[in-house]
Amino acid sequence: MQGGAARTPDAAAATAPATGTSPAGPDFRFTGDFRGPLGVQLYSVRGAIRSDVPGTLARVRALGFREVELAGTYGMSAADFRRVLDSAGLRATSMHVGYDRLRDSLSAVLADASALGVRNVGVAWIPHPAGPFTVAQAHQTADDFNRWGRAMRAAGVQLFYHTHGYEFQPAADGTVPFDVLMRETDPAAVKFEMDVFWTALPGQDPVALLRRYQGRWALMHLKDMRQGIVRNVQTGGANPDSAEVPVGTGQIDYRAVLAAAHAAGVERFYIEDETADPFATIPRSTAWLQTVRFRGA
Numbered sequence: 001m002q003g004g005a006a007r008t009p010d011a012a013a014a015t016a017p018a019t020g021t022s023p024a025g026p027d028f029r030f031t032g033d034f035r036g037p038l039g040v041q042l043y044s045v046r047g048a049i050r051s052d053v054p055g056t057l058a059r060v061r062a063l064g065f066r067e068v069e070l071a072g073t074y075g076m077s078a079a080d081f082r083r084v085l086d087s088a089g090l091r092a093t094s095m096h097v098g099y100d101r102l103r104d105s106l107s108a109v110l111a112d113a114s115a116l117g118v119r120n121v122g123v124a125w126i127p128h129p130a131g132p133f134t135v136a137q138a139h140q141t142a143d144d145f146n147r148w149g150r151a152m153r154a155a156g157v158q159l160f161y162h163t164h165g166y167e168f169q170p171a172a173d174g175t176v177p178f179d180v181l182m183r184e185t186d187p188a189a190v191k192f193e194m195d196v197f198w199t200a201l202p203g204q205d206p207v208a209l210l211r212r213y214q215g216r217w218a219l220m221h222l223k224d225m226r227q228g229i230v231r232n233v234q235t236g237g238a239n240p241d242s243a244e245v246p247v248g249t250g251q252i253d254y255r256a257v258l259a260a261a262h263a264a265g266v267e268r269f270y271i272e273d274e275t276a277d278p279f280a281t282i283p284r285s286t287a288w289l290q291t292v293r294f295r296g297a
Helices: 009-014 042-049 053-062 078-088 099-104 106-116 135-154 177-184 196-200 206-212 254-264 278-291
Strands: 038-041 067-070 091-096 120-123 158-162 190-195 217-222 268-271
Touching (some): 038 042, 067 268, 078 091, 091 106, 091 268, 106 135, 135 177, 158 217, 190 206
Parallel strands (some): 038 268, 091 120
């Protein structure tokens, strides 16, 4: 950051135009119990955005979204990608970065977050190339997260970790690496993003985890699991075209999940649709979310 007082990501975001210069798209009309805010993880449209960033962002806005979560800037600088987002009428409220990049280039990550107007910066994969994610690795990761998270909070940014399934595989003594991450991280410095699919697939109960670790979940990824898919898969991998379906149409009890998420203090929700035709399936998820009733679930 050059010259004058440092500009926090929240302050930068506040100056973004409300609708940009592109034709205004529709906004969601929430008539049920869910109120959002609802964004989309841009990894959902990775096939289209690699070849046409402005056009793909315009299509995302036309679906009704105003918020997005980033998974890269597709060869553009953070400042240039921010300008394209602004022109599309979109605001980045969260972004994923690699574990190694946080370790090696934290200052550069913070500079990008400031340029993009992003307050939430998260990790979606912890490297563990030699086999299952271990308790020892969880201890080291918790130390790293605490160090990075405290530095990020000083810059007005919140660190989070996105669940991915492998961290629920217990050690021989029954210790679950995910519980180590929760127990050994500073609640103020490190928050979590529950990917509901990647919580349910390894055999966990998303509602129980939301209640058990109330106050730690800041963000949520919404995607559903096809009926008949066998759970207890703790590898962090699955075929999305055979396993994922639009929210509200699969085997996950999303009414109970959304009710628990509201009670647990989840602040932002993002659809992540990893299927082959996201522009066809995402509207099915948003239509369900705009009318769903779950109070008392």
